[in-house]
Amino acid sequence: MTAVAPDVRRDRMVNPLLLVAVQMISLQVGAAVAVGLMARVGVVGAAFARVAIATAVVGLLFRPRPRFPDRRSFLAAAGLGVVIAVMNTAYFGAVVHLGLGLATTVEFLGPFLVAVISAGRRLDVLWSLVAAGGVALIAGGGSVSAVGLALGFLAAGCRAGYILLTRAVGGIFDRADGLFVALLVGTVVAAPFAVGSLPGFADPDALGMAVAVAVFSSAVPYLCDMATLRRLRTTSFSVLLGLSPAVSALAGLLLLDQRLAAAQWIGVGGVVLAGTASVLTAAEPDPIKPAAPIKPTEPAAGEPIASAVAVPGGGG
Numbered sequence: 344m345t346a347v348a349p350d351v352r353r354d355r356m357v358n359p360l361l362l363v364a365v366q367m368i369s370l371q372v373g374a375a376v377a378v379g380l381m382a383r384v385g386v387v388g389a390a391f392a393r394v395a396i397a398t399a400v401v402g403l404l405f406r407p408r409p410r411f412p413d414r415r416s417f418l419a420a421a422g423l424g425v426v427i428a429v430m431n432t433a434y435f436g437a438v439v440h441l442g443l444g445l446a447t448t449v450e451f452l453g454p455f456l457v458a459v460i461s462a463g464r465r466l467d468v469l470w471s472l473v474a475a476g477g478v479a480l481i482a483g484g485g486s487v488s489a490v491g492l493a494l495g496f497l498a499a500g501c502r503a504g505y506i507l508l509t510r511a512v513g514g515i516f517d518r519a520d521g522l523f524v525a526l527l528v529g530t531v532v533a534a535p536f537a538v539g540s541l542p543g544f545a546d547p548d549a550l551g552m553a554v555a556v557a558v559f560s561s562a563v564p565y566l567c568d569m570a571t572l573r574r575l576r577t578t579s580f581s582v583l584l585g586l587s588p589a590v591s592a593l594a595g596l597l598l599l600d601q602r603l604a605a606a607q608w609i610g611v612g613g614v615v616l617a618g619t620a621s622v623l624t625a626a627e628p629d630p631i632k633p634a635a636p637i638k639p640t641e642p643a644a645g646e647p648i649a650s651a652v653a654v655p656g657g658g659g
Contacts, residue, residue, distance in 0.1 A: 359575040360583075366567035367587050371594035373560025374434075374443055378599060380552040381435060388540025389556065390431040391533040396557030397565070398526040401519050404562075409520040416515045423508040423521070424528025430501030431561075432533070433494045440491025442601045447591035448478055449495030451584060451614075453502030458581035466624050467578045474617035478588065480610025506581060509565075510572040522565055589615050 373393075381389045401407070411417045437446035455478070458471045512521035544550050571580055589611040595601035603611070 359571045359580075362567045362571045362574075363580070363583050363586070366564045366571070367584075367590040369559045369563040369567075370587070371443070371447070371590050372598075373556050373558070373564075374438060374447075374591070375594050375598040376552055377435060377556045377560060378438065378443070380549060380556055381439060383546065383549040383552070384540040384543035386435045386439060387432060387533070387536050388543060389553070390428070390435050391530070391537035391540070392544065392553035393431050393557050393561050394428060394526055394529040394533055396554055397561030398523065398530050400558060400562045401523050401526060401566075405519040405523065407518065407520040407523040409516060409524050412515075417524075419508060419511050419515060420521045420524040421528045423505065423512050423525035424530075425532055426501050426504045426508060427525060427561075427565075428529040428532040430498055430505055431529075432536075433498035433501060437491050437495040437498055440488040441495060443595035443599060444588065444592040444601060444603060444607075445487070446491070446495055446498075448588040449492065450498045450502050451478060451587055452496070453499035453504075454506060454581035454584040456499075457503050457506050458578045461578045461581070470617040470620050470624075471578075473620075474614050477610040477613030477615075477617065480606050480613065506568075506572070506577065509568050510577060513569040513573050519566060519569070522569055526561070526565075586615055 377389050377393070380392070384392070409420070434446060434450055437449060440446075441449065451474075455471060455475055458467065458474075461467075508525075512525060515521060516524075544553060575583070592603050592607070592611055596603070
C-alpha cells in the first residue's frame with residue numbers, strides 16, 4: 344500500500360485543459376514582453392532575470408521548505424534547474440533570430456518527441472504525426488536563420504527533458520518545494536554568464552519588464568506544468584503543448600505584428616486539432632509515483648496494530 348502526496352490529490356481536482364491554457368497564454372505574453380527586455384539587457388541577461396526573479400516569487404508565495412529523502416531527489420531537482428537555465432537562454436535566442444511564432448514551433452519538437460516515444464496507443468502516434476505535419480507547414484514558409492534553428496533545436500531538447508524531470512520532481516516534493524530548488528539551481532547556473540548585463544537592470548523600465556517576464560514566462564507556467572503533469576498522461580501533455588504554436592502565432596500577431604502565411608495558419612489548425620484530440624481520446628491518467636511508501640513498524644506490547652503503521656505526509 345502506498346501514500347500519495349496531498350498536492351497530488353488536490354491537483355487531480357483541477358481541469359488539466361484549464362491549466363495548460365493558462366500556461367500557454369501566460370508563457371506567450373511573457374515571451375512578447377521579453378522581446379523588449381532582450382533589447383535592453385541581451386538574451387543571457389533576460390534569461391537570468393526570468394529565472395532569478397521567478398525564484399524569488401515562488402519563494403515568497405509558497406515559503407518552501409524542501410526536504411530531500413535521498414540523493415536521487417536532489418539530483419532530479421538540480422537537473423531540472425540546469426535544464427531550465429539552458430532552455431530559457433536557447434529559447435530567447437531563437438525568438439531573436441526566428442520570431443516568436445516560429446521559435447515556439449521549433450521548440451515544440453521536444454514535446455512532440457516525448458509524445459512519440461512515450462505513446463502507448465496507436466492513436467497517440469496518429470495525433471503526434473498530425474501535430475508534426477502542422478509544425479512542418481508552420482515552419483515551411485520564408486527564409487530561416489540557421490543560428491535560430493540551432494537554438495530552437497537546443498530549446499526543444501531541453502523542453503523534452505523539462506517535461507520528464509518536471510513530472511519526476513512533482514512526484515517527489517510537496518507543493519512548490521521541488522520547483523523552488525530547481526529555480527534556485529537555475530539561477531546559480533545562469534548567474535556567471537549574466538554579470539555583464541546586470542547594469543542594464545538599473546533602468547526602472549527594464550526591471551519592470553524583467554519582473555513581468557519572470558512572472559508570466561516562468562512562475563505561472565512552471566507551477567501550471569507541475570500541477571498538470573501530476574494529473575495528465577505524459578503523452579497527452581506533450582501533444583497538448585502543440586497548441587503553443589497557435590497561441591504563440593496569435594501573440595506574435597497581436598502583440599508584435601509578426602504575420603504568418605496562409606499555409607502556416609493551416610499548420611496551426613492541424614496542431615490545435617492534434618492537441619485537443621489527444622486529450623479527448625486519452626485513457627485514464629497513469630498514476631503518479633507516490634512520495635514515499637507506507638512502512639509498517641512492529642507494534643509495542645498492547646498497542647493496536649492500526650496505530651503502528653507510519654503514514655508519511657507526502658514526499659520531499
